[in-house]
Amino acid sequence: MSYHERRAVAMMASTVLIFASYCLVLYLKYRGGDFVQADPLRLGAVILLLLIPLLIVSKILSMILFTIGQAIAVQGNPEIPIEDERDKMIGQKSAVAAFSIFGAGFFLAMGTLALAWPMQTAFYLLFFCIFATDIGIQIAEFRFYRRGF
């Protein structure tokens, strides 16, 4: 596995861990059905707004941890991760895949609102769509690196 493939796998694992932890915290906090009883619009917005900085900070920390782990693992044979034009192209193609996933999720979420489904359904969908986007970009990157481009 190349450096970029290992990085994609590490970031995928961190995404799953972050979302699982966040879901667990939310479940423990609102398991009594408080989500429905409280103002679901406000609560949903707070949950999604908190998720964004949490994801940014945890991604930075994951990247630092991965770099440290990588440096320890390849001691004596350091692999210098330079970024060339193929890496940039792969990044762009992965971003397109991620935008498509997010777009589809957002469309579905708006669809539920248009069909007058409960408000929390749209938030669940948006939440899941952020998770799927984050995982999707890593899967796409891994796949592109695996097959060469």
Added chain:
Amino acid sequence: MGKSRVTNNIRTLRFHHGEMTQEQLAVKAGVTRQTIIAIENSRYSPSLELAFRIAGALGVKLEEVFTYHGEEEK
């Protein structure tokens, strides 16, 4: 992603250039070894700039390295 319509002689030229390794060519061209592998296997078509850098690293003209199989073959 299918094979590119741009083929190349990088493997042969590396052999004729003192059996240059992919790693050595990658360093000379300023890219990763994985990129050289992808280009050699016609998985990735390099930019014009990188194509010139590879040709320069191999000490030959661009057209000796890359060949385009486009409209003329139809």
